[in-house]
Amino acid sequence: xxxxxxxxxxxxxxxxxxxxxxxxxxxxxxxxxxxxxxxxxxxxxxxxxxxxxxxxxxxxxxxxxxxxxxxxxxxxxxxxxxxxxxxxxxxxxxxxxxxxxxxxxxxxxxxxxxxxxxxxxxxxxxxxxxxxxxxxxxxxxxxxxxxxxxxxxxxxxxxxxxxxxxxxxxxxxxxxxxxxxxxxxxxxxxxxxxxxxxxxxxxxxxxxxxxxxxxxxxxxxxxxxxxxxxxxxxxxx
Amino acid sequence: xxxxxxxxxxxxxxxxxxxxxxxxxxxxxxxxxxxxxxxxxxxxxxxxxxxxxxxxxxxxxxxxxxxxxxxxxxxxxxxxxxxxxxxxxxxxxxxxxxxxxxxxxxxxxxxxxxxxxxxxxxxxxxxxxxxxxxxxxxxxxxxxxxxxxxxxxxxxxxxxxxxxxxxxxxxxxxxxxxxxxxxxxxxxxxxxxxxxxxxxxxxxxxxxxxxxxxxxxxxxxxxxxxxxxxxxxxxxxxxxxxxxxxxxxxxxxxxxxxxxxxxxxxxxxxxxxxxxxxxxxxxxxxxxxxxxxxxxxxxxxxxxxxxxxxxxxxxxxxxxxxxxxxxxxxxxxxxxxxxxxxxxxxxxxxxxxxxxxxxxxxxxxxxxxxxxxxxxxxxxxxxxxxxxxxxxxxxxxxxxxxxxxxxxxxxxxxxxxxxxxxxxxxxxxxxxxxxxxxxxxxxxxxxxxxxxxxxxxxxxxxxxxxxxxxxxxxxxxxxxxxxxxxxxxxxxxxxxxxxxxxxxxxxxxxxxxxxxxxxxxxxxxx
Numbered sequence: 237x238x239x240x241x242x243x244x245x246x247x248x249x250x251x252x253x254x255x256x257x258x259x260x261x262x263x264x265x266x267x268x269x270x271x272x273x274x275x276x277x278x279x280x281x282x283x284x285x286x287x288x289x290x291x292x293x294x295x296x297x298x299x300x301x302x303x304x305x306x307x308x309x310x311x312x313x314x315x316x317x318x319x320x321x322x323x324x325x326x327x328x329x330x331x332x333x334x335x336x337x338x339x340x341x342x343x344x345x346x347x348x349x350x351x352x353x354x355x356x357x358x359x360x361x362x363x364x365x366x367x368x369x370x371x372x373x374x375x376x377x378x379x380x381x382x383x384x385x386x387x388x389x390x391x392x393x394x395x396x397x398x399x400x401x402x403x404x405x406x407x408x409x410x411x412x413x414x415x416x417x418x419x420x421x422x423x424x425x426x427x428x429x430x431x432x433x434x435x436x437x438x439x440x441x442x443x444x445x446x447x448x449x450x451x452x453x454x455x456x457x458x459x460x461x462x463x464x465x466x467x468x469x470x471x472x473x
Numbered sequence: 474x475x476x477x478x479x480x481x482x483x484x485x486x487x488x489x490x491x492x493x494x495x496x497x498x499x500x501x502x503x504x505x506x507x508x509x510x511x512x513x514x515x516x517x518x519x520x521x522x523x524x525x526x527x528x529x530x531x532x533x534x535x536x537x538x539x540x541x542x543x544x545x546x547x548x549x550x551x552x553x554x555x556x557x558x559x560x561x562x563x564x565x566x567x568x569x570x571x572x573x574x575x576x577x578x579x580x581x582x583x584x585x586x587x588x589x590x591x592x593x594x595x596x597x598x599x600x601x602x603x604x605x606x607x608x609x610x611x612x613x614x615x616x617x618x619x620x621x622x623x624x625x626x627x628x629x630x631x632x633x634x635x636x637x638x639x640x641x642x643x644x645x646x647x648x649x650x651x652x653x654x655x656x657x658x659x660x661x662x663x664x665x666x667x668x669x670x671x672x673x674x675x676x677x678x679x680x681x682x683x684x685x686x687x688x689x690x691x692x693x694x695x696x697x698x699x700x701x702x703x704x705x706x707x708x709x710x711x712x713x714x715x716x717x718x719x720x721x722x723x724x725x726x727x728x729x730x731x732x733x734x735x736x737x738x739x740x741x742x743x744x745x746x747x748x749x750x751x752x753x754x755x756x757x758x759x760x761x762x763x764x765x766x767x768x769x770x771x772x773x774x775x776x777x778x779x780x781x782x783x784x785x786x787x788x789x790x791x792x793x794x795x796x797x798x799x800x801x802x803x804x805x806x807x808x809x810x811x812x813x814x815x816x817x818x819x820x821x822x823x824x825x826x827x828x829x830x831x832x833x834x835x836x837x838x839x840x841x842x843x844x845x846x847x848x849x850x851x852x853x854x855x856x857x858x859x860x861x862x863x864x865x866x867x868x869x870x871x872x873x874x875x876x877x878x879x880x881x882x883x884x885x886x887x888x889x890x891x892x893x894x895x896x897x898x899x900x901x902x903x904x905x906x907x908x909x910x911x912x913x914x915x916x917x918x919x920x921x922x923x924x925x926x927x928x929x930x931x932x933x934x935x936x937x938x939x940x941x942x943x944x945x946x947x948x949x950x951x952x953x954x955x956x957x958x959x960x961x962x963x964x965x966x967x968x969x970x971x972x973x974x975x976x977x978x979x980x981x982x983x984x985x986x987x988x989x990x991x992x993x994x995x996x997x998x999x
Binding site (some may be wrong): 276277279280320321322323324325326368369379380381382383385391406435437439445446447448449450451452453454455457 | 499500921992
């Protein structure tokens with residue numbers, strides 16, 4: 237985990253440094269990324285269906301323009317919350333953190349329209365908490381039983397997106413006195429592939445005097461799936 | 474541009490299409506319907522998912538394995554553990570089709586071993602009672618009094634004889650109809666192996682109103698005897714309720730003694746070889762007066778005399794009628810107490826009959842040695858302060874007595890005739906408490922309690938294991954010397970502890986019984 241944070245810090249520093257050097261190429265994107273997970277086991281963490289909406293941000297910086305193909309490294313972060321009730325016996329809360337780095341290639345078609353393709357890789361962190369739901373007589377908990385499940389797991393993640401980028405024209409912005417700022421919207425679709433996550437929660441709660449307790453492993457879930465992404469980008473020239 | 478928009482639209486539509494509702498993988502509820510104590514573990518029927526799991530527990534480790542998955546087209550009606558009732562190792566379940574029209578399923582007795590192997594005995598009838606014979610060799614399925622037919626005729630006297638030592642096959646189980654002169658089977662008992670005319674007989678006794686039938690399981694085709702307890706002109710409802718046998722000795726033939734509700738006689742049946750056929754036998758019945766309405770009976774030996782002791786009620790008095798089996802000489806001993814049970818046990822000097830009962834004043838002892846000479850003068854009494862509200866036999870050496878004071882329990886040692894009185898700080902419903910003895914320890918768990926009470930039977934010292942959750946079921950695993958407490962939590966939780974050291978330090982909790990690898994479920998279960 238510490239390595240991931242360090243790596244992210246270094247990449248961020250590089251991007252920012254690069255942006256300072258080439259000031260017109262810094263981008264900050266804010267994204268909403270609904271993802272349709274393919275593993276039906278995810279239903280244990282989802283009340284309605286297998287959709288999961290991630291929210292997050294990217295920092296991008298264009299490093300080179302090869303004949304109109306702009307190469308834009310990026311780092312990003314996505315977070316998603318979900319809640320399930322498997323077998324109606326417990327409440328599960330799952331928080332997923334995606335920490336990604338990757339490369340975006342953008343090709344302008346018109347002054348206001350561009351195609352973009354992005355590949356990313358990174359790590360997925362899954363923070364799971366669960367407790368008996370209201371069907372359970374919680375007064376039993378007063379007796380000191382450990383009854384809350386907690387687990388924190390991680391796995392690898394690779395993804396790809398392709399879409400269109402609609403930006404406010406530079407000329408149009410200049411005509412209104414805006415020179416070092418741009419704004420764009422984006423619609424893209426793609427796929428994210430992730431490793432299996434095996435949940436082996438520990439039992440928490442109770443107190444120091446509670447009887448030693450262990451729980452059975454829950455098994456594997458895979459969080460790969462199709463995604464669409466709607467994003468806005470703030471660009472600094 | 475148009476193409477781009479078209480492709481984007483296609484992706485969006487595809488996404489919406491793929492995002493339809495999922496298939497309810499975890500929509501079923503968990504529902505523990507039955508827990509069964511086996512030798513080294515607990516078998517649990519979880520109805521919601523349709524499975525039987527086996528929790529194998531030792532003082533250091535507990536594991537859970539699914540040992541039976543209920544097919545979506547079958548339902549399990551009832552369960553028994555056996556074949557040794559005192560030390561069961563298998564689960565027996567009656568399986569019937571959910572849909573009577575289902576041609577692929579039929580009524581089957583599923584014999585489920587703790588290792589997950591299953592023997593299926595096709596019985597073609599919905600039996601509701603199962604009786605295990607001695608030596609774990611035979612079992613008999615029959616229609617008890619509560620059996621109900623659904624949809625068609627059934628034969629209440631049809632039974633299925635299962636040879637437990639053989640695999641299921643065309644002749645195992647074998648079904649037969651028990652001829653009881655038109656009366657239906659009310660119960661099945663097994664007798665120990667009896668030698669008659671030099672031939673070993675393993676009798677199953679089919680009880681019915683007004684009579685019984687003996688069938689020799691070792692020679693089921695050739696040997697059967699119908700023994701009427703009443704004649705056809707007798708309007709009484711005489712129903713046998715207690716049967717025991719005595720093996721042949723140098724003086725007497727093998728005998729069977731029958732006590733029946735509705736009769737003031739005890740039926741002594743002598744079994745002798747029939748000279749007309751080597752595989753047949755003759756049953757001769759002799760009616761012995763009980764001296765009142767018989768409540769219980771025991772057979773004791775006083776020197777060379779074989780005595781039948783019958784506890785009877787007569788005009789509100791309780792008497793023990795002693796009958797010499799050989800001479801029919803009889804005398805009565807009055808017990809000035811409302812006892813209902815005559816328990817035969819090996820006492821310090823000789824056999825003795827222990828007399829006790831609910832709402833009695835105490836416990837009474839009648840030594841067999843010198844019984845005919847003493848004629849009741851050797852009847853000893855131990856009166857219980859607060860009197861007996863409820864008496865439970867814990868084992869051959871101890872009674873658990875619940876006096877008329879809700880806070881107290883009394884452990885009564887039949888050897889020393891000493892009482893150990895235990896008092897709780899609050900009123901407890903001891904009648905519904907789960908009690909068990911393991912070696913020299915007495916375990917007691919009242920309803921809705923969060924503690925296991927343990928009493929050292931040698932010292933009388935009580936202790937308790939306070940748990941972190943309320944007790945739902947308590948199991949003693951004699952094979953592994955382990956105590957297992959099941960808690961009523963939605964995800965399934967047990968506390969496991971060594972029976973010889975029931976302390977919190979040695980106890981551990983295994984939680985999430987129903988969540989083990991649940992994410993690996995791949996299909997919607999029934």
